[in-house]
Amino acid sequence: MIYTPRTINELFNAAVERYRDDEFLKHKVAxxxxxxxxxxxxxxxxxxxxxxxxxGLRAADRVGIWSENRPEWNLADLAVLGIGVVDVxxxxxxxRHQVRYILSDAGVRALFxxxxxxxxxxEIKNEITGIEFLICFDEVSSEHRSLGVISAVELIxxxxxxxxxxxxxxxxxxxxxxxxxxxTLMYTSGSTGEPKGVMLTHRNLTSNVLQNYKWLxxxxxxxxxxxxxxxxxxxxxxxxxxxxxxxxxxxxxxxxEATPKNLLEIRPTVMTSVPRMxxxxxxxxxxxxxxxxxxxxxxFLWSLxxxxxxxxxxxxxxxxxRWLSFSHKIxxxxxxxKWRDAVGGRVRVFISxxxxxxxxxxxxxxxxxxxxxxxxxxxxxxxxxxxxxxEHNRIGTVGRVIAGFELxxxxxxxxxxxxxxxxxxxxxxxxxxxxxxGSDGWFRTGDIGHLDEDGYLVITDRKKDLIKTSxxxxxxxxxxxxxxxxxxxxxxxxxxxxxxxxxxxxxxxxMSLVKSYxxxxxxxxxxxxxxxxxxxIIDLFIRQVDKFTSRLxxxxxxxxVALLEKEMTAESGDLTPTLKPRRTIIEKRYKEVIDxxxxxxxxxxxxx
Numbered sequence: 119m120i121y122t123p124r125t126i127n128e129l130f131n132a133a134v135e136r137y138r139d140d141e142f143l144k145h146k147v148a149x150x151x152x153x154x155x156x157x158x159x160x161x162x163x164x165x166x167x168x169x170x171x172x173x174g175l176r177a178a179d180r181v182g183i184w185s186e187n188r189p190e191w192n193l194a195d196l197a198v199l200g201i202g203v204v205d206v207x208x209x210x211x212x213x214r215h216q217v218r219y220i221l222s223d224a225g226v227r228a229l230f231x232x233x234x235x236x237x238x239x240x241e242i243k244n245e246i247t248g249i250e251f252l253i254c255f256d257e258v259s260s261e262h263r264s265l266g267v268i269s270a271v272e273l274i275x276x277x278x279x280x281x282x283x284x285x286x287x288x289x290x291x292x293x294x295x296x297x298x299x300x301x302t303l304m305y306t307s308g309s310t311g312e313p314k315g316v317m318l319t320h321r322n323l324t325s326n327v328l329q330n331y332k333w334l335x336x337x338x339x340x341x342x343x344x345x346x347x348x349x350x351x352x353x354x355x356x357x358x359x360x361x362x363x364x365x366x367x368x369x370x371x372x373x374x375e376a377t378p379k380n381l382l383e384i385r386p387t388v389m390t391s392v393p394r395m396x397x398x399x400x401x402x403x404x405x406x407x408x409x410x411x412x413x414x415x416x417x418f419l420w421s422l423x424x425x426x427x428x429x430x431x432x433x434x435x436x437x438x439x440r441w442l443s444f445s446h447k448i449x450x451x452x453x454x455x456k457w458r459d460a461v462g463g464r465v466r467v468f469i470s471x472x473x474x475x476x477x478x479x480x481x482x483x484x485x486x487x488x489x490x491x492x493x494x495x496x497x498x499x500x501x502x503x504x505x506x507x508x509e510h511n512r513i514g515t516v517g518r519v520i521a522g523f524e525l526x527x528x529x530x531x532x533x534x535x536x537x538x539x540x541x542x543x544x545x546x547x548x549x550x551x552x553x554x555x556g557s558d559g560w561f562r563t564g565d566i567g568h569l570d571e572d573g574y575l576v577i578t579d580r581k582k583d584l585i586k587t588s589x590x591x592x593x594x595x596x597x598x599x600x601x602x603x604x605x606x607x608x609x610x611x612x613x614x615x616x617x618x619x620x621x622x623x624x625x626x627x628x629m630s631l632v633k634s635y636x637x638x639x640x641x642x643x644x645x646x647x648x649x650x651x652x653x654x655i656i657d658l659f660i661r662q663v664d665k666f667t668s669r670l671x672x673x674x675x676x677x678x679v680a681l682l683e684k685e686m687t688a689e690s691g692d693l694t695p696t697l698k699p700r701r702t703i704i705e706k707r708y709k710e711v712i713d714x715x716x717x718x719x720x721x722x723x724x725x726x
Contacts, residue, residue, distance in 0.1 A: 169277030177202030315545035425485025478604030
């Protein structure tokens with residue numbers, strides 16, 4: 119009988135038994151990549167766990183993890199779970215008042231932290247009662263040591279001593295975890311209020327890993343994954359557990375900015391990402407192709423069309439035809455291979471989540487041999503609910519519902535699910551729990567969608583994000599935004615118009631392409647504001663929006679646009695850590711801009 123893990127502890131130790139001597143974690147230190155094997159990682163987890171035990175931490179206590187992505191993040195996570203303690207991940211970009219709220223609300227006793235965040239952690243420790251230990255992943259100065267900060271090395275050393283005297287203690291602890299024990303409190307981003315702590319048990323997390331393992335056909339796969347999304351988010355954390363269970367090599371990108379360079383160094387075969395990264399890759403490809411000059415520019419534009427037509431026919435299961443097949447082979451040799459080489463040359467598949475991916479981009483990537491599988495899930499579902507697969511991938515959908523979930527669509531279009539991966543609710547928030555989870559066992563996702571004729575799930579938008587015009591019509595902004603982002607001139611876009619007569623769009627242009635266009639048209643400018651104010655540039659974006667949203671109903675059409683100079687970022691608070699727009703914050707920040715769009719005398723577009 120094949121053993122089926124029931125907890126994250128069992129999942130990890132099953133992987134260690136199978137792959138003990140194999141390479142596991144790769145990270146860069148002083149410019150060089152270093153590796154840990156599965157067996158070496160297991161030893162560090164054991165020693166770190168026993169070190170925590172020696173501090174007096176016991177089952178059901180809470181330990182926070184506040185750090186950039188690095189191997190120690192995951193080793194600390196496994197060590198915490200290994201002694202029955204609950205961990206509380208925190209985003210490095212989290213607003214500081216929210217960090218204080220999370221640590222206090224969760225009742226954290228100890229906090230793992232990186233050196234970069236240690237000064238702030240010390241301040242917060244002095245402000246919150248209950249935090250007894252600060253454990254730094256990096257070296258600790260004598261000054262910080264005098265303030266009670268413990269280094270990870272010291273923790274490991276103390277754990278090693280415990281193991282010498284009690285060699286069975288760690289195994290007894292990790293084996294004693296029950297599937298129904300709380301494993302983690304994952305706090306949502308809290309864009310419209312204080313974060314909510316989603317309670318996830320070992321059963322929630324482990325069942326989702328095993329479901330995805332079977333669903334994606336990963337048995338026997340030995341891939342190399344590059345990780346760059348924040349581990350504090352359930353998407354990357356859940357994928358990390360899955361990669362671990364499969365025996366993958368997991369490499370940590372140095373930063374988001376260094377990811378393109380790390381792709382060439384690691385040459386991964388799989389990678390998870392959010393649509394924003396694919397949009398940026400596409401933008402760079404287009405920018406480089408258009409700057410190539412005759413005849414390379416014409417070859418590039420031809421290749422885009424070939425990739426789009428080839429992938430769309432293939433996606434629909436229609437015959438491609440000899441001429442298009444021949445053209446595709448030529449384009450692959452001349453153009454597409456260079457694109458694949460730019461991401462390492464070995465990517466078997468990308469998995470995208472967190473937000474809708476523009477179908478135009480998905481088709482062109484697929485046509486170039488870079489398959490993107492869109493999936494769907496939430497923190498409350500640990501996370502995956504649906505996902506496309508290599509065998510069954512339908513662009514424009516998030517795939518079929520993963521085996522192990524029940525799904526139904528409410529009368530108002532809201533997606534509702536049941537399953538072992540679904541959380542029991544929000545920590546300390548009984549009313550919010552009752553509202554989202556109810557007494558019928560169905561979790562209300564807050565997303566609007568439908569199943570197509572073949573059972574593929576199509577997400578329309580977040581229920582709370584739907585725009586209701588003053589005429590009573592509902593508009594799905596995410597859908598429209600994904601269409602507009604297919605324009606190579608658009609870097610970012612947010613659709614607005616709640617309680618207004620019509621929808622408008624705030625657009626951050628792709629500056630290099632807009633400048634190239636201005637040069638082509640003989641448009642002179644001395645500043646970005648000057649450029650954006652030119653009627654010919656305004657007309658360009660109006661035409662681009664009209665072109666890519668031609669399929670929309672009349673009431674959904676974008677009537678006016680405003681061009682923004684500054685990129686929206688997570689650091690500015692405009693985006694979540696997974697780069698989705700914080701609509702409430704954006705609408706407040708650009709209130710004057712939006713109000714001007716709806717003045718009776720306003721032109722079709724504004725420059726800001």
